Structure formats: structure tokens, C-alpha cells
Amino acid sequence: MKIIVAIKQVPERDAQVRIDSTGKWIEETDLQWALNESDAYALEEALQFKEQHGGEVVVVSAGPERVGSTIREALAKGADRAIHTDCNDLGERDALGVARLLAAAIRTEQPDLVLTGLQSDDLGYGQTGVILAELLGLPHASLILHVEKSEGGITVKRELEEGWFQNIELPLPAALTIQSGGNKLRYATLMGIKRAKTKEVRRLTAAELGVADEPAVTLERIAMPQKQKSTQILSGTPQEAAAALVEKLKFEVRVL
Amino acid sequence: MVQMPLTLAEPAHFSVVERLAFAVLGVASGALFWRRFGPILHKILESKRDPGFRLFPLGRRIRDFTWEVLCQAKVIRERPLPGLAHAFVFWGFCAFALVTINHCAVGLGVGFLSSEGWFSRLYFYLAGAFAIACAVGILGLFVRRFLVRPRWLGEKLSWESGFIAFLIFFLMVTYLAAFFVPAASHAAALLWWLHTLTLLVFLPIIPHTKHLHLVLSPATVFLSRGGFSDIPPLAGDEDFGLVAGADLTRLVSLQAYSCVECGRCTEHCPAANTGKILNPKEIILGLRGYLNEFGPKSAEPLLSKHIELEAPFQCTTCGACEFQCPVGIEHLPILVGLRRGAVNTGTWEDDHGAKLFLALERGSNALGMQATERDKFIQKQDFPIFDGTQEYCLWLGCMGAYDPKGREIVADFARVMTYLGTTFGVLRKEKCTGDPVRRLGNDLLFQQLTEANLDALAQNNVKKIVSICPHCVRTIQEDWKEYGLPPEVEHHSEFMARHLSRLPKPAQQETIVFHDPCYLGRYRDVYEEPRNIIKGAGHLVEAPRSRERSFCCGAGGGLAFLSEETGERVSHVRASELAGTGAQIVGTACPFCNSMLRDALTATGTSAPQLLDIAQLTARALPRLDSGNATSDVRESN
Structure with a gap:
């Protein structure tokens, strides 16, 4: 069983992002990077599946040189090898452009299962995985919490709204986008990092893969959210204030 | 010159059979000793070499050896009565070394201490005095082990210890008795043989029992x-x-x-x-x-x-x-x-532990909060950002930056610094020092956090750090050394104690019991500074277990972030002890102790004492600033 996990490097959760001079992307110098959260869960699911049923986990990531550290982290946590698709224009590519890069790298591997996070923490398109499945010509399911082996394929648990779940069966090979929170993540260990040094990382370029970037969607501008203070102090006696609060919750906020 | 009445009687003559028997028994005893001790020594020497071990400088080693082994200072100080009894046995053994060598030499016909010579005579008396002390000591230890039976010696009675005690006692008795029998008599020969046989039985028992410490512990202390x-x-x-x-x-x-x-x-x-x-x-x-x-x-x-x-x-x-x-x-x-x-190696699986590690892998602090919370706190307190012009970098730490009570402590300490006119600034970004992951054994994370912090401090040209957290102080000063050269760092107790004469004293004098934080006391040897601060703020009361013997709050070693599911809570035991002193206030000097004792004191009952850090105790006496001062702000926000 060969499982491919497509992962993305994104700015660290606590990073203070600033917009760069082009106004189209963030200032990357001095930024700390981390593995995209739902990709971390995709990797965890792949590793657990491998631990149960055997096989190989290969991580694939597109991005510049810096992506190497996130790839090593994935190898340290237990992935067997990696493919790094080198490109410096990730921010300018639309979801289709990124998916094409990944698909070209994955196709030669002929995987049984392709996993990726539901969406990225930075751009948050939520489409790359879905388009990737289409480009690879694989059946696809999204919002997956767990994958289990069944006769002739897999059973997956999807998260629906309001605490509802759906279990569906898929044949293999298949592609899935994974929801955060389905597993407990493992921590990176020193032994893992040391072992990762000897694991194979194959580097490919967009040109080698024959993937040209023809964006269908172009990013015009990014902006910081505006700070808005809408705190209201309700005056009067406690009874009056409570009554005013109920009034507001009912008719202004409409949560009651 | 007055003739000394007592002389040590020794056999004057040994038959060939006696000498042969002594030689054979001596070799057998030595062989039995080595048969057990040899493999132990081999196991020790076969073990891996210690990375980073240096024998030099010897000064510290000689000092420790003299103090702990020769003077038995630690043994006596921590358990005075049994310690003294043990010291008598030990000193007795030391004094006996020469006597025993001579004793065996006599058996081989080459005795070098004769009871005629003034030195030998004097030495035999000296050894006699030690023999009495040693016999009394071992008797005392025997009574303690078999009649008093303190529970930490174990449930099971150790009969081998009883036998060893008997052997030691008998050795002393057979030596002392020789003063009271005529020289070259049958009685003298009998005593010589009894003493010798006891020695030869004693020797092989040493490596088979905990009495191996006789041979090994001097080396252990020295090394x-x-x-x-x-x-x-x-x-x-x-x-x-x-x-x-x-x-x-x-x-x-x-x-x-x-x-x-x-x-x-x-x-x-x-x-x-x-x-x-x-x-x-x-x-x-x-x-x-x-x-x-x-x-x-x-x-x-x-x-x-x-x-x-x-x-x-x-x-x-x-x-x-x-x-x-x-x-x-x-x-x-x-x-x-x-x-x-x-x-x-990833063998340890623990939900809370993994959560802590992931929080520090992906974020900046052990509490798993957004770093923007720290920014907001700094803004609200109006703390200056460190820019290289200030004297101190005020290290907030995870507790000082994110924990509500820790924030109060930092805010009050900042007030004290401002009052004293000391310039300080905080770092724009700070990561956990790595204390909890260092103690939990996550070397990968510890290295990452240390390197990131050392880098940030070097970039900001920080020369001096002051912190309210003994865990941060210890980790910065000692543990970071593995990856670079940390700036000078001190705990706020040391800083405030140095400026005590310039700080105002409060009008009311309440009783305050001080809880020694492990990482300030045993780890850093700071006991007087926080006490001096407390003496300035009220009447100091000592807890039953204090200073070097202080009882932990339960937070150290990363345990503040794990769950404590077995047995009684450490913090509750300590809180009851502190509340039991009847003091009006529990004084702390560590935000982790503060956090643990906060919940635990509440659980001790309604009349629980107030809980305040030494910074808060000091800041109480400072003149109030204008309305809308920083301290009241932070209290409201919690």
C-alpha cells in the first residue's frame, strides 16, 4: 500500500504577518514556518494506516527551498521518503496551478491512496485536494476524519454539520481531504529527526514536470482585517441592564 | 613516669599450623570478596564513558570529598542522631585501618606496632576510644533499624544488616577485651583469632550487600x-x-x-x-x-x-x-x-505531554495560547520594548505573559523597578525557555527553543535579564549553555533584595510564611534574599519543611502540564502544611508555585491564607500612582 500525503508549509500560527511591497503577498523574511494543520492530520492518518496495514508513506510538497524544513519534520514523524517540487511562485498560483504541480509529481508514483489537508491555513482555498483528485482521475471524498480498510477498498468517516457523521465506502485508489481533529498528533522526536537525515528527498522543478503556470485566477491584493470595537456598556440597574441585554440578543444579534 | 595500667595483649607466638590456617583463610576471604566485587567493578568499567566528564579541576572534588566523606557532614546534618552514630562507625573504621593491618601482620609474624613503643601504645588507646564510640554507634543504629524502624528503611527487616552490625560490634569488643587480658596468654590468642575470623567473614559480605558503599561511595562522591x-x-x-x-x-x-x-x-x-x-x-x-x-x-x-x-x-x-x-x-x-x-525515541505516550510538545512545536508558549495575547498584555501594561538602551531585559516567561496571576506578579515587579528608577524593556517576541521540555526529556524541542531565544537575545543585544520565574532563570543560566552563551540572568528576589534599603515598608505587619521554590533554593542556593524581602514586608514564619528541605508544590519537571491522577495531590499536601502555620499570608517567589498553591489553598478551607508573590508584597508598600495605574488595570481584566 503506497500512501501519498500532500503537505504545505504555512506561516507559524503565532507569526506576525506583514504585507510586502507588492501588496499581493506577505513579507517572508523573519517569518517562522510550520506544517499546515490539516495536513498534519492527513499525515497522522497516513502513518496510523501504515502502522496497521503496512506499506509506504511518501510526502509531496511544493514550494521554495524553505519547504525543506517542513518536509524533514514529516520525515521525522515517520514518512518514508519525500518529493519536493521546487517553485518560487506558490503565492501567485491558483489552486489549479498548485494541484497541477502536485499531480505531475504524484502520477509517476501510482499511489493507492492520496491524502491531503482540507484547506491551507494561509490562503484557505480548500480546493487543491479536490482538483488534485480530479487531475489524477481518482474517486474523492472530503472532510474525512478516519480511514479504515474494508473489503476491496476503504470506509471513510466524514464530518457533517451539527455532530453528524457519514460513513462511505470507496474503491482504491482514491484521494481524500482530511479534516483537523480526527486523531491525536504525534510529537517530533530527536530520534525521528536523526533518522530523517538519511531518508530520500527527491527534488523536481516545474519545468522538469512540464507544468506551465497559466493562472485562471489572479490574486489582486491582500489586506489586513480592520480592527473594529463594538463593545457596548449597558447602564442602569442590573434588572434594566439584563432586560436591555435580552432585547439586543433577540433583535440585534438574533441568537435567542 | 606512671606505668599505664592497660596494654593491648597480642599473641607472642604462632605455630606453623596457625600461620598456615591464617594464610589460607585470608586468601579464601579475599577470593570470596573478589568473586563478587570483580564482576561489579567490571560492569562499572564496561559501561559507556560519560560524555562531557572532566576530572579537573580537582579542588571542588577534594572539598566535597573532605566535607561529605571525611567529615560526614551531609550524613550528620540531614539526620543528626543516626548521622552521628554512622560517623562514629566510619571514623572508627578509619582509625582501625592501621590497627587491622598490624593485626594481620602479627599473624604473619611481621607485626610493626608493638605495645611497648610509645607511638603504638598511644595509637592503640586512640583506636580504643574510637572502638568504644564505634560500638556505641553501631548499637544505636541497630536499635534504630530493628526497634524504632523508620518506614523509609523499608517494610522488610534486613537481617544481613543485623548480622553486619553484630560483626562490627564483635570486632570492637574483641579489640577492647584484649586490653584486659595478660599478654601472650591463651586468652590473648583466642581474642586474636575471634577478631581475625570476624574480619575474614566481614570482608566477603561487603560486596554482597548494601555495605558495598564502604568501598564505592568515597569514589562516587569524589567523581x-x-x-x-x-x-x-x-x-x-x-x-x-x-x-x-x-x-x-x-x-x-x-x-x-x-x-x-x-x-x-x-x-x-x-x-x-x-x-x-x-x-x-x-x-x-x-x-x-x-x-x-x-x-x-x-x-x-x-x-x-x-x-x-x-x-x-x-x-x-x-x-x-x-x-x-x-x-x-x-x-x-x-x-x-x-x-x-x-x-x-517516542516511547512515551501521554495525551497531556503530547499536547505540551505540540503547543511548543507549533507555537511559542507552554500554555498553548496565541502569542497575540502576550502582545495585548504588553500594550495594556505599557511595558517598554527592549531596544538596547535599557539596563535589564524583563523576561516575562510563559506564566508572566499568559497566566492571569503571573501577569499580576510581573506588573507589580515592573512597578518596583520603575519606582527604583531601573530601566528595563521586554522582548517583542519571546519563546518558552524550554524548561518543561528540558525536564521532560524532549531534547529536540529544547534545542529549537533555546536556539530561537539565544538568537533573539543576541539580536537585541541583551546583556542582563531579570525574571520572576526561577524555572526560566535556571534554564537560561545553566541549561542553555549547551547551545550557546546566555546573557547574565537573575531572579527578581535577588534584584529586590539588593535594593531593599530603598524600598518602603508597609504600615501593617502581617505574618507571612515563605514557601521555598525548588528551583530557587536547591537549584540556585537562594534562601536569604526572599526572606529578607519578606522580613521587610511583615513577620516571617518558617514552614515545618523549609530551605533545603522545602517540599515541592508539584509543578516542576513539566508536571504542571501533565495530569496527577495517582494518590494525593502534592500541592494539597504542601498547602495544608503552609496553612497549618497559621500565617496570614503565604509568600511565594515562583509563578508555578503560585499557580499550584492557588487552587490547593482554596481546597484547604475557608480561612485559607492570602497568597502573594514577593513582588506583590513589595509593591503593596509603594506609593499609589495616579488613577488608572497599570496594576489596577490588570486586576480588572482578569
Whole structure:
């Protein structure tokens, strides 16, 4: 069983992002990077599946040189090898452009299962995985919490709204986008990092893969959210204030 | 000149048969000793070399050896009566060395101390005095072990200890009795043989029992690493801490065989005293059991048969065990080493532990909060950002930056600094110092956090750090050294104590009991500074267990972030003890202690004393600033 996990490097959760001079992307110098959260869960699911049923986990990531550290982290946590698709224009590519890069790298591997996070923490398109499945010509399911082996394929648990779940069966090979929170993540260990040094990382370029970037969607501008203070102090006696609060919750906020 | 009435009687003549018998028995006794001691020595020497071990400078080693071994200072100070009894036995043995060598030499016809010479005569009297002290001492220890029976000596009575005590007592009696029999008599010969046979029985028993410490512990004390909780660096790419026998170093093996099973470590251990699995004595004896069964080259995991996996993870790293140990065993590097082995290889699975590690892998602080919360706090307090012009970098730490009570402490300490006119600034970005992951044995995270912090401090050209957290202070000053050169750092108790004369004293004088934080006291040797601050703020009351013997709050070693599910809560035990002093205020000097005691004091009942950090106690007496001052702000926001 060969499982491919497509992962993305994104700015660290606590990073203070600033917009760069082009106004189209963030200032990357001095930024700390981390593995995209739902990709971390995709990797965890792949590793657990491998631990149960055997096989190989290969991580694939597109991005510049810096992506190497996130790839090593994935190898340290237990992935067997990696493919790094080198490109410096990730921010300018639309979801289709990124998916094409990944698909070209994955196709030669002929995987049984392709996993990726539901969406990225930075751009948050939520489409790359879905388009990737289409480009690879694989059946696809999204919002997956767990994958289990069944006769002739897999059973997956999807998260629906309001605490509802759906279990569906898929044949293999298949592609899935994974929801955060389905597993407990493992921590990176020193032994893992040391072992990762000897694991194979194959580097490919967009040109080698024959993937040209023809964006269908172009990013015009990014902006910081505006700070808005809408705190209201309700005056009067406690009874009056409570009554005013109920009034507001009912008719202004409409949560009651 | 007055004739001395008593002379040590020695046999004047030995038959050939007697000499032969003595020689044969002597060789047999020595062989029996070596048959057991040889393999032990081999196991110690076969163990891995200690990474980072340096024999020099010798000054510290000679000082420790003189103080702890020759003077028996630690043995006596921590348990005065039994300690003194032990010291008498030890000094008796030392005085007897020459007498015993002569005694054996007499048997071979080459005795060199004759009862005629003035030196020998004097020496025999001196040894006689020591023999009396030693006999009284061993009798006292016998009574303690078999009649008083303190529980930390173990449930089971050790008959071998009883037998050894008898042998020692009998050795002294047979020596002393020889003063009262005529020289060259049958009685003298009988006493000589009884004394000799006792010696020859005693010798092979030594390596078979805890009395091995007679031979090993002087070396253990002399060779100990010396620093408190001195965690050795990992050696090379295949060293992940104490995973299997092959990871045991010579020092660890030597220490494992040196344990005298006195149970002082257990007596003072917060885990062992609150019903946890962990018992520091059993960890050391577990290692000894492992070495006996598998040896120092084995690949068998250390945490399986002889030591339970959970045991080292119940350690608060308070260091009471290491501080107490009279034979130089360094428990903390061993306990942290076992954790390193389990964490660095991913063997340890714990939901809370993994959560802490992931919080620090992905974020900046151990509390798992957004770093923007720290920014908001800094803005609200209007703390200046460190820009190289200020004297101090005020290190907030995770507790000071994110914990509500920790924030109050930092805010009050900042007020004190401002009042004193000391310039300070905070870093724009700060990561956890790595204290909890260092103690839990996650070397990867610790290295990442240390390097990021050292980098930020160097970039900001920080020369001096002051912090309200003893854990931060210790980690910055000692543990970061593995990866670079940290700036000078001090605890706020040291800073405030230095400026005490310029700080105002409060009008009302309340009683304040001070809780010594482990990382300030045992780890840093700071006991007087916080006390002086408290004496300035009220009447100091001492807790039953204080200073070097202070009882942990339960937070150290990363345990503040894990769950405490077995037995009684360490914090509750300590809180009841502090509340029991009747003091109006519990004074702390560590935000972790503060956090643990906060909940625990509430649980002790309605009349629980107030809980205040030394910074808060000091700031109370400062003149109030204009309305809308920083301190009241932070209180409202919580």
C-alpha cells in the first residue's frame, strides 16, 4: 500500500504577518514556518494506516527551498521518503496551478491512496485536494476524519454539520481531504529527526514536470482585517441592564 | 613516669599450623570478596564513558570529598542522631585501618606496632576510644533499624544488616577485651583469632550487600558531576538518553552500585510521599537490578522489568533526593535521562505531554495560547520594548505573559523597578525557555527553543535579564549553555533584595510564611534574599519543611502540564502544611508555585491564607500612582 500525503508549509500560527511591497503577498523574511494543520492530520492518518496495514508513506510538497524544513519534520514523524517540487511562485498560483504541480509529481508514483489537508491555513482555498483528485482521475471524498480498510477498498468517516457523521465506502485508489481533529498528533522526536537525515528527498522543478503556470485566477491584493470595537456598556440597574441585554440578543444579534 | 595500667595483649607466638590456617583463610576471604566485587567493578568499567566528564579541576572534588566523606557532614546534618552514630562507625573504621593491618601482620609474624613503643601504645588507646564510640554507634543504629524502624528503611527487616552490625560490634569488643587480658596468654590468642575470623567473614559480605558503599561511595562522591541536576549532553547521533543498558554511563553504574538504601531520597520525595509509583530509591535499585541481570551492554529497555515507564514521569524534579543523598548519587540526571530515552525515541505516550510538545512545536508558549495575547498584555501594561538602551531585559516567561496571576506578579515587579528608577524593556517576541521540555526529556524541542531565544537575545543585544520565574532563570543560566552563551540572568528576589534599603515598608505587619521554590533554593542556593524581602514586608514564619528541605508544590519537571491522577495531590499536601502555620499570608517567589498553591489553598478551607508573590508584597508598600495605574488595570481584566 503506497500512501501519498500532500503537505504545505504555512506561516507559524503565532507569526506576525506583514504585507510586502507588492501588496499581493506577505513579507517572508523573519517569518517562522510550520506544517499546515490539516495536513498534519492527513499525515497522522497516513502513518496510523501504515502502522496497521503496512506499506509506504511518501510526502509531496511544493514550494521554495524553505519547504525543506517542513518536509524533514514529516520525515521525522515517520514518512518514508519525500518529493519536493521546487517553485518560487506558490503565492501567485491558483489552486489549479498548485494541484497541477502536485499531480505531475504524484502520477509517476501510482499511489493507492492520496491524502491531503482540507484547506491551507494561509490562503484557505480548500480546493487543491479536490482538483488534485480530479487531475489524477481518482474517486474523492472530503472532510474525512478516519480511514479504515474494508473489503476491496476503504470506509471513510466524514464530518457533517451539527455532530453528524457519514460513513462511505470507496474503491482504491482514491484521494481524500482530511479534516483537523480526527486523531491525536504525534510529537517530533530527536530520534525521528536523526533518522530523517538519511531518508530520500527527491527534488523536481516545474519545468522538469512540464507544468506551465497559466493562472485562471489572479490574486489582486491582500489586506489586513480592520480592527473594529463594538463593545457596548449597558447602564442602569442590573434588572434594566439584563432586560436591555435580552432585547439586543433577540433583535440585534438574533441568537435567542 | 606512671606505668599505664592497660596494654593491648597480642599473641607472642604462632605455630606453623596457625600461620598456615591464617594464610589460607585470608586468601579464601579475599577470593570470596573478589568473586563478587570483580564482576561489579567490571560492569562499572564496561559501561559507556560519560560524555562531557572532566576530572579537573580537582579542588571542588577534594572539598566535597573532605566535607561529605571525611567529615560526614551531609550524613550528620540531614539526620543528626543516626548521622552521628554512622560517623562514629566510619571514623572508627578509619582509625582501625592501621590497627587491622598490624593485626594481620602479627599473624604473619611481621607485626610493626608493638605495645611497648610509645607511638603504638598511644595509637592503640586512640583506636580504643574510637572502638568504644564505634560500638556505641553501631548499637544505636541497630536499635534504630530493628526497634524504632523508620518506614523509609523499608517494610522488610534486613537481617544481613543485623548480622553486619553484630560483626562490627564483635570486632570492637574483641579489640577492647584484649586490653584486659595478660599478654601472650591463651586468652590473648583466642581474642586474636575471634577478631581475625570476624574480619575474614566481614570482608566477603561487603560486596554482597548494601555495605558495598564502604568501598564505592568515597569514589562516587569524589567523581560526582558536581553541579545540581547537571544533565549531561547527548553524545553523537545515536544517543537519545537512557534507553537501554548500553546507554548507562560509568557514573550511573557506579552510583547504582553505591546506593546504601538509607531511604533519605524517599523520605523527602514529593511523589513517594503522596502515593505515586515513583520512589527514587527504587529507581537506583532498579538500575542495579538491571545491571545485575542484563549488564551494561544490553539492548533490553531500561523502562520495563526493573523500572516502570510511568515512574520517572511522576518526578517533579524538585531535587530533594539528589540534595539528600549521602553517597553522591545524582538522581536528576538519571530520572531526566530515563525520560529523554522514552521521549526522544517516542516511547512515551501521554495525551497531556503530547499536547505540551505540540503547543511548543507549533507555537511559542507552554500554555498553548496565541502569542497575540502576550502582545495585548504588553500594550495594556505599557511595558517598554527592549531596544538596547535599557539596563535589564524583563523576561516575562510563559506564566508572566499568559497566566492571569503571573501577569499580576510581573506588573507589580515592573512597578518596583520603575519606582527604583531601573530601566528595563521586554522582548517583542519571546519563546518558552524550554524548561518543561528540558525536564521532560524532549531534547529536540529544547534545542529549537533555546536556539530561537539565544538568537533573539543576541539580536537585541541583551546583556542582563531579570525574571520572576526561577524555572526560566535556571534554564537560561545553566541549561542553555549547551547551545550557546546566555546573557547574565537573575531572579527578581535577588534584584529586590539588593535594593531593599530603598524600598518602603508597609504600615501593617502581617505574618507571612515563605514557601521555598525548588528551583530557587536547591537549584540556585537562594534562601536569604526572599526572606529578607519578606522580613521587610511583615513577620516571617518558617514552614515545618523549609530551605533545603522545602517540599515541592508539584509543578516542576513539566508536571504542571501533565495530569496527577495517582494518590494525593502534592500541592494539597504542601498547602495544608503552609496553612497549618497559621500565617496570614503565604509568600511565594515562583509563578508555578503560585499557580499550584492557588487552587490547593482554596481546597484547604475557608480561612485559607492570602497568597502573594514577593513582588506583590513589595509593591503593596509603594506609593499609589495616579488613577488608572497599570496594576489596577490588570486586576480588572482578569
